[in-house]
Amino acid sequence: GAGVSQSPSNKVTEKGKDVELRCDPISGHTALYWYRQRLGQGLEFLIYFQGNSAPDKSGLPSDRFSAERTGESVSTLTIQRTQQEDSAVYLCASSERGRGLDEQYFGPGTRLTVT
Amino acid sequence: DAKTTQPNSMESNEEEPVHLPCNHSTISGTDYIHWYRQLPSQGPEYVIHGLTSNVNNRMASLAIAEDRKSSTLILHRATLRDAAVYYCISWVGGSEKLVFGKGTKLTVNP
Numbered sequence: 706g707a708g709v710s711q712s713p714s715n716k717v718t719e720k721g722k723d724v725e726l727r728c729d730p731i732s733g734h735t736a737l738y739w740y741r742q743r744l745g746q747g748l749e750f751l752i753y754f755q756g757n758s759a760p761d762k763s764g765l766p767s768d769r770f771s772a773e774r775t776g777e778s779v780s781t782l783t784i785q786r787t788q789q790e791d792s793a794v795y796l797c798a799s800s801e802r803g804r805g806l807d808e809q810y811f812g813p814g815t816r817l818t819v820t
Numbered sequence: 821d822a823k824t825t826q827p828n829s830m831e832s833n834e835e836e837p838v839h840l841p842c843n844h845s846t847i848s849g850t851d852y853i854h855w856y857r858q859l860p861s862q863g864p865e866y867v868i869h870g871l872t873s874n875v876n877n878r879m880a881s882l883a884i885a886e887d888r889k890s891s892t893l894i895l896h897r898a899t900l901r902d903a904a905v906y907y908c909i910s911w912v913g914g915s916e917k918l919v920f921g922k923g924t925k926l927t928v929n930p
Binding site for chain 1: 851852853854856858863864865866869905907909910911915916917918919920921922923
């Protein structure tokens with residue numbers, strides 16, 4: 706079946722502009738995760754959605770970052786007033802159940818470059 | 821602060837076993853420990869996960885300490901294809917946040 710998909714695959718934007726990143730999880734997966742990976746660095750957890758529960762947003766780097774998910778479908782990560790330090794690969798993953806019960810399947814990522 | 825700590829790098833010879841350690845001192849009693857790896861220029865891929873007892877799959881084994889504050893990923897016979905950064909992940913107890921180790925870069929020598 707189809708895996709996790711993300712769009713766009715690449716995004717170049719000017720400093721100060723807003724960007725929206727999209728993640729389509731595997732159908733039937735209740736949990737969805739967003740991560741950031743800066744060049745040459747490790748994975749950084751951003752936020753986790755589980756079913757219809759309200760997510761803990763404290764992992765988002767700043768108030769310019771927001772994330773939404775409608776039910777158990779698509780999720781969007783929005784970055785307002787982008788800064789150069791936002792340049793990174795943004796990865797999305799989904800799992801059948803949440804809270805670490807199952808393995809996460811990762812999407813190919815969105816490479817964001819802020820000029 | 822919640823912490824998951826791993827050595828920055830390790831080296832192994834091909835066909836030899838590799839033991840990759842991780843400390844996750846703030847893990848709660850009911851959360852799983854996960855290991856993922858990231859090959860060069862690729863996205864992360866799942867390796868193994870476990871709760872309390874040792875776990876085995878076709879890729880690796882996971883040995884979990886009795887107090888669950890640490891775990892060890894075991895690659896029984898390292899191959900050149902196992903060269904990657906290995907991440908240990910645990911949940912912050914009582915929260916909806918994941919904590920990643922900074923990853924161990926494994927080099928496998930032929």
